[in-house]
Amino acid sequence: MTRHDTPLDDKHPENSQLRDAAPRILIVGTGAVGGFYGAALARAGAQVTTVHRSDFDRVKQHGIHIDSLEGMMHFRPHRVVNQVEAADTPDFLMVAMKALPGLPVAEIIRPAVGPRTVIVMLQNGLGIEEPIQQAFPEHEIIAALAFVCLQRTQPGHIQHLCHGTITLGRHPEGISPAVRHLESLFKAGGVPCRVTDSPARARWTKLVWNAAFNPVSALAGGITTHAILAWPEGEKLIRTLMGEVIAVAKAHGHPLPDTLIDAHLEATRSVAPYHTTMAQDYLAGRPMEIDVILGAALKAAHTVGLTMPLLESIWILLKLQERKNED
Amino acid sequence: MTRHDTPLDDKHPENSQLRDAAPRILIVGTGAVGGFYGAALARAGAQVTTVHRSDFDRVKQHGIHIDSLEGMMHFRPHRVVNQVEAADTPDFLMVAMKALPGLPVAEIIRPAVGPRTVIVMLQNGLGIEEPIQQAFPEHEIIAALAFVCLQRTQPGHIQHLCHGTITLGRHPEGISPAVRHLESLFKAGGVPCRVTDSPARARWTKLVWNAAFNPVSALAGGITTHAILAWPEGEKLIRTLMGEVIAVAKAHGHPLPDTLIDAHLEATRSVAPYHTTMAQDYLAGRPMEIDVILGAALKAAHTVGLTMPLLESIWILLKLQERKNED
Numbered sequence: 001m002t003r004h005d006t007p008l009d010d011k012h013p014e015n016s017q018l019r020d021a022a023p024r025i026l027i028v029g030t031g032a033v034g035g036f037y038g039a040a041l042a043r044a045g046a047q048v049t050t051v052h053r054s055d056f057d058r059v060k061q062h063g064i065h066i067d068s069l070e071g072m073m074h075f076r077p078h079r080v081v082n083q084v085e086a087a088d089t090p091d092f093l094m095v096a097m098k099a100l101p102g103l104p105v106a107e108i109i110r111p112a113v114g115p116r117t118v119i120v121m122l123q124n125g126l127g128i129e130e131p132i133q134q135a136f137p138e139h140e141i142i143a144a145l146a147f148v149c150l151q152r153t154q155p156g157h158i159q160h161l162c163h164g165t166i167t168l169g170r171h172p173e174g175i176s177p178a179v180r181h182l183e184s185l186f187k188a189g190g191v192p193c194r195v196t197d198s199p200a201r202a203r204w205t206k207l208v209w210n211a212a213f214n215p216v217s218a219l220a221g222g223i224t225t226h227a228i229l230a231w232p233e234g235e236k237l238i239r240t241l242m243g244e245v246i247a248v249a250k251a252h253g254h255p256l257p258d259t260l261i262d263a264h265l266e267a268t269r270s271v272a273p274y275h276t277t278m279a280q281d282y283l284a285g286r287p288m289e290i291d292v293i294l295g296a297a298l299k300a301a302h303t304v305g306l307t308m309p310l311l312e313s314i315w316i317l318l319k320l321q322e323r324k325n326e327d
Numbered sequence: 328m329t330r331h332d333t334p335l336d337d338k339h340p341e342n343s344q345l346r347d348a349a350p351r352i353l354i355v356g357t358g359a360v361g362g363f364y365g366a367a368l369a370r371a372g373a374q375v376t377t378v379h380r381s382d383f384d385r386v387k388q389h390g391i392h393i394d395s396l397e398g399m400m401h402f403r404p405h406r407v408v409n410q411v412e413a414a415d416t417p418d419f420l421m422v423a424m425k426a427l428p429g430l431p432v433a434e435i436i437r438p439a440v441g442p443r444t445v446i447v448m449l450q451n452g453l454g455i456e457e458p459i460q461q462a463f464p465e466h467e468i469i470a471a472l473a474f475v476c477l478q479r480t481q482p483g484h485i486q487h488l489c490h491g492t493i494t495l496g497r498h499p500e501g502i503s504p505a506v507r508h509l510e511s512l513f514k515a516g517g518v519p520c521r522v523t524d525s526p527a528r529a530r531w532t533k534l535v536w537n538a539a540f541n542p543v544s545a546l547a548g549g550i551t552t553h554a555i556l557a558w559p560e561g562e563k564l565i566r567t568l569m570g571e572v573i574a575v576a577k578a579h580g581h582p583l584p585d586t587l588i589d590a591h592l593e594a595t596r597s598v599a600p601y602h603t604t605m606a607q608d609y610l611a612g613r614p615m616e617i618d619v620i621l622g623a624a625l626k627a628a629h630t631v632g633l634t635m636p637l638l639e640s641i642w643i644l645l646k647l648q649e650r651k652n653e654d
Binding site: 314 | 543549555557558564636643648650652
């Protein structure tokens with residue numbers, strides 16, 4: 001599906017407004033993920049504004065360089081700001097910050113959320129849409145799931161190592177005109193994009209990968225996906241963790257296909273060795289997304305009366321590391 | 328029991344020989360454990376020779392300084408050598424090297440093993456006596472289990488943080504005159520010493536502690552025993568691992584008391600925070616005793632048809648780290 005045949009309902013006021021001009025997109029927390037997808041949306045003709053903290057000066061002056069599978073790319077955002085307050089109200093506000101506990105996402109984005117702003121949750125984990133929906137009960141929330149390997153190599157520089165597919169769905173379910181519009185933009189920008197009427201199921205599918213590869217790659221000392229799979233015992237550990245997540249997903253009404261583990265492993269093997277986000281954070285001594293990936297899975301297991309013995313133990317090891325680093 | 332009432336059979340030729348003069352003791356692999364117990368044996372009047380590699384020059388010149396719970400102590404061995412070949416044949420040869428895979432212990436000690444040398448295995452782990460017994464089928468082997476917190480702070484310097492009890496038993500079982508003799512020496516040197524006719528059971532008891540605290544303290548980033556127990560989830564993880572080892576010990580004919588876990592935790596809490604050997608090695612980037620502690624436990628589980636799901640996963644994580652470091 002290319003951009004011109006997107007089945008948008010032009011008579012819908014929101015969509016006609018979106019069609020009138022280049023859609024305005026605000027990316028909050030523009031790290032590797034936000035920069036990579038922001039560049040694609042800009043290629044599709046959107047007016048992309050990016051919010052940065054540490055990289056602000058660098059990106060304002062030089063833009064973002066992406067060393068992509070498709071070659072070197074340069075992305076100069078429409079505007080570069082260092083706080084949400086400085087941005088105009090967008091049509092789509094994309095939340096791309098690392099999902100760390102205690103981060104008041106709703107309050108951070110509130111200054112830029114206009115009455116018709118659609119909020120796109122591009123973060124990792126489970127249950128990230130709910131608090132935003134509570135804070136903005138009248139707003140449309142889109143869940144966006146990126147299946148991509150990215151690494152921020154230095155301020156304003158992103159390395160794109162594999163994949164790139166993004167999956168979109170309206171929270172809590174359904175495919176809205178806004179979802180279709182965003183889909184058309186991603187596709188026009190060259191990003192493989194799928195829509196789903198069950199983003200929760202897509203989140204579980206992604207969590208199966210994340211909850212296995214992320215903690216193992218970190219606890220094993222910051223190793224790549226391929227280093228884990230190079231040893232049959234490493235693969236076995238990954239399979240066990242994935243199995244625990246799949247069981248909980250099923251109990252939550254999301255039976256995932258039996259082939260999912262093999263498919264995840266095959267997809268991981270078919271691309272370059274990758275340091276997961278958690279491995280990158282571990283090696284850099286940065287906080288890791290422990291709670292949103294593992295803590296949320298454990299909470300979900302608890303609510304349906306299941307246990308995840310291995311995942312829980314691995315969560316404890318990572319939390320013990322975190323407690324040490326907080327000392 | 329003090330030295331003079333040791334129930335030695337003076338008519339036994341081996342014992343009368345031992346009694347004739349100060350017993351000659353050779354400590355191979357004199358790190359913190361060998362240095363600490365060597366000092367005690369020297370205090371008891373034994374002629375202690377120590378074999379060193381990296382610390383040789385330092386110890387030859389300055390001896391070994393022990394910052395002990397009982398105050399500063401200085402131990403100047405009878406002889407300091409840098410290879411086993413340079414040592415005289417001892418009455419007791421104590422193997423105190425770190426138990427790393429591939430280390431040909433029997434070949435290392437062979438040059439100093441005389442016809443009546445008793446070999447004392449002071450290493451960690453399970454199954455360490457068997458290959459030595461095979462290599463020296465006519466020799467008496469004593470299993471020695473140290474329950475002690477030690478840290479080598481710099482070459483020739485040892486910090487003694489807690490405990491010190493040593494448990495001795497003849498391999499594979501029994502209490503021999505040589506065991507009693509060694510017991511009397513340790514006691515005369517001020518070291519609490521117990522003898523057991525089931526050193527295998529004592530090894531399992533120690534493994535319950537080692538297989539839990541060692542890997543968790545390392546994987547959590549090199550934290551202390553108290554840092555693990557300061558968080559209830561940390562204690563839970565320790566209890567789970569200990570439970571897996573206890574089940575395998577039972578299947579091997581060594582039912583351990585129900586109170587063992589509580590006793591181990593209480594003993595750990597009652598003394599100062601301690602970096603386990605594996606945590607010390609982790610922090611220093613040195614090889615860890617993964618195989619002898621965890622690998623041996625897994626092998627033991629396998630032979631009785633049991634699994635240790637958590638211990639196995641933790642073993643995999645540590646082995647993945649090891650593979651990374653070997654790259």
